[in-house]
Amino acid sequence: MTDNATAGRSAGAPPVPDVEPPKARQVPGWLITLLSLALAIGIWQYFGRDVNPVFGSYPSAIAAAFWEMLVSGELLSALFESLQAFLVGYVLAIVAGVPLGLVIGRSRVLEAALGVYVTAAYAMPLVALVPLLVLWLGLGFWVKACVVFLMAVFPVVINTWLGVRAVPKALIEVGKSFVAPNHVILRRIVLPATLPYIMAGIKLAVGRAVVAMVIAEFFTAISGLGGIIINSANNFETARMFVPIVVLMVLAIGLNWLVGWVERRVAPWQFEIAGRE
Amino acid sequence: MGQVSLVDVSKRFALRVEKEVHVVNALNGVSFDVKDGEIAVLIGPSGCGKTTALRIAMGLETATRGRVMVDGRTVTGCGYDRGLVFQHAELLPWLTAFQNVMFGLEMKGMRGAELKDTAMRYLKLVGLEQSANRRPHQLSGGMKQRVGIARALAIDPAVLLMDEPFGALDAQTREGLQAELLDIQARTGKTILFVTHDLDEAVLLADRIIVLRAGSLQEIIEVGLPRPRGDLAAVRGSAEFAETRYRIWKALHQAETTH
Numbered sequence: 001m002t003d004n005a006t007a008g009r010s011a012g013a014p015p016v017p018d019v020e021p022p023k024a025r026q027v028p029g030w031l032i033t034l035l036s037l038a039l040a041i042g043i044w045q046y047f048g049r050d051v052n053p054v055f056g057s058y059p060s061a062i063a064a065a066f067w068e069m070l071v072s073g074e075l076l077s078a079l080f081e082s083l084q085a086f087l088v089g090y091v092l093a094i095v096a097g098v099p100l101g102l103v104i105g106r107s108r109v110l111e112a113a114l115g116v117y118v119t120a121a122y123a124m125p126l127v128a129l130v131p132l133l134v135l136w137l138g139l140g141f142w143v144k145a146c147v148v149f150l151m152a153v154f155p156v157v158i159n160t161w162l163g164v165r166a167v168p169k170a171l172i173e174v175g176k177s178f179v180a181p182n183h184v185i186l187r188r189i190v191l192p193a194t195l196p197y198i199m200a201g202i203k204l205a206v207g208r209a210v211v212a213m214v215i216a217e218f219f220t221a222i223s224g225l226g227g228i229i230i231n232s233a234n235n236f237e238t239a240r241m242f243v244p245i246v247v248l249m250v251l252a253i254g255l256n257w258l259v260g261w262v263e264r265r266v267a268p269w270q271f272e273i274a275g276r277e
Numbered sequence: 278m279g280q281v282s283l284v285d286v287s288k289r290f291a292l293r294v295e296k297e298v299h300v301v302n303a304l305n306g307v308s309f310d311v312k313d314g315e316i317a318v319l320i321g322p323s324g325c326g327k328t329t330a331l332r333i334a335m336g337l338e339t340a341t342r343g344r345v346m347v348d349g350r351t352v353t354g355c356g357y358d359r360g361l362v363f364q365h366a367e368l369l370p371w372l373t374a375f376q377n378v379m380f381g382l383e384m385k386g387m388r389g390a391e392l393k394d395t396a397m398r399y400l401k402l403v404g405l406e407q408s409a410n411r412r413p414h415q416l417s418g419g420m421k422q423r424v425g426i427a428r429a430l431a432i433d434p435a436v437l438l439m440d441e442p443f444g445a446l447d448a449q450t451r452e453g454l455q456a457e458l459l460d461i462q463a464r465t466g467k468t469i470l471f472v473t474h475d476l477d478e479a480v481l482l483a484d485r486i487i488v489l490r491a492g493s494l495q496e497i498i499e500v501g502l503p504r505p506r507g508d509l510a511a512v513r514g515s516a517e518f519a520e521t522r523y524r525i526w527k528a529l530h531q532a533e534t535t536h
Binding site for chain 2 (some may be wrong): 168170171173174175176177178179180184188189192193195267269272
């Protein structure tokens with residue numbers, strides 16, 4: 001059974017002609033993505049120029065506005081301001097959401113007692129609550145972080161919870177058969193088995209956290225990237241308005257990629273089992 | 278030591294099907310002994326309660342009535358005196374073969390060099406030292422089950438409990454593992470309680486065969502084949518093998534006509 005088990009694994013060995021390389025190379029995914037982006041931006045540029053600049057904008061005008069705002073330092077200081085509240089809220093959502101999801105998934109009593117709040121809060125119209133939050137927390141940093149937290153935490157909790165419910169009973173019994181106490185089963189078996197779900201929840205939370213941040217900046221002290229959006233819109237500077245929107249979308253893509261990269265580090269087996277890179 | 282006794286073990290539970298409540302008699306007062314160093318096989322058709330009996334012996338389920346004794350102590354839950362080999366190996370997919378074997382040892386409290394040495398020794402025992410760093414999805418079905426056996430044996434239990442461990446494997450792999458299990462048992466002297474529905478497997482492995490039918494003990498058959506069994510192909514061709522196999526077959530079918 002171990003005949004040629006290690007033959008293909010020695011890294012420095014010269015290639016053997018009869019052995020297929022580990023994976024066949026195709027057109028790389030990033031190239032397809034780039035081509036798709038170039039095409040979309042090209043179409044937008046071509047048709048966008050014919051639109052009244054109050055009603056729409058187009059890539060080269062947005063790029064010009066971007067450059068101008070970058071040089072003036074306006075964009076970076078707004079980005080920095082937004083990111084602080086965003087990161088604090090987002091990280092707190094993960095730190096609180098994962099353990100909460102784990103215990104709700106593992107305990108029948110907690111599931112019955114708390115699950116209903118989680119499900120309801122996920123659908124909560126947060127925009128409506130922002131004025132109330134402002135009354136509680138003021139107009140500054142913490143109300144923004146709080147809005148981001150409230151929007152991001154529930155997808156993390158719900159995904160973790162569902163993931164725990166999907167852990168095969170037999171794997172729990174492996175822990176039990178070796179007399180592992182419950183908290184060890186949670187940490188050594190349930191948590192790793194749930195990681196792919198947790199990472200999916202963390203990815204979903206990126207998009208919601210970005211939206212939450214902009215909402216917070218609209219409705220609290222007008223500041224940061226959201227502040228630029230609303231001020232530019234009020235002045236009919238559509239190209240300037242699009243700059244933070246594009247920056248936020250790029251940020252979300254970057255964060256998604258980062259979470260994916262972390263996932264590959266902490267849960268590589270999942271990708272190997274699925275047979276995907 | 279590794280002596281197991283089931284004393285009058287019953288398992289009854291209520292099952293709601295549609296709107297009716299059915300009482301399931303999974304086990305009806307089953308009693309048998311497994312002697313130290315012996316391989317006992319629990320056999321019967323699916324649903325006969327053989328897996329339930331094994332799970333009660335492991336401590337994963339409780340008996341409604343009766344008890345299980347291991348070396349004179351009553352089983353109240355899982356313990357390191359028993360090692361369970363699961364039907365589908367159930368390796369932890371995020372751990373390598375080596376780490377999977379270490380898992381049980383870590384739970385038992387072993388640390389450091391002793392932990393690694395012991396895990397490696399048991400991987401060698403099942404012939405997998407070359408594949409120590411592979412994850413379960415990089416192992417064949419037979420290799421996974423070897424890791425499962427190594428993981429259970431590594432904690433040095435008095436009794437090895439095996440739940441149809443070769444049932445999902447192809448015939449050739451199964452034969453290889455049967456021979457290997459006999460070899461491992463000869464070297465370690467472990468008591469084994471083995472669940473299967475395969476008549477040939479039962480006769481090849483067992484010193485004693487416990488036939489279950491619809492939750493009741495049907496018959497206990499002593500296997501006269503000598504130990505070590507030696508060449509299993511020759512054993513399969515022997516008269517004793519055919520005779521014992523026929524006795525089990527009769528026990529199973531007799532039951533059918535009387536019910």
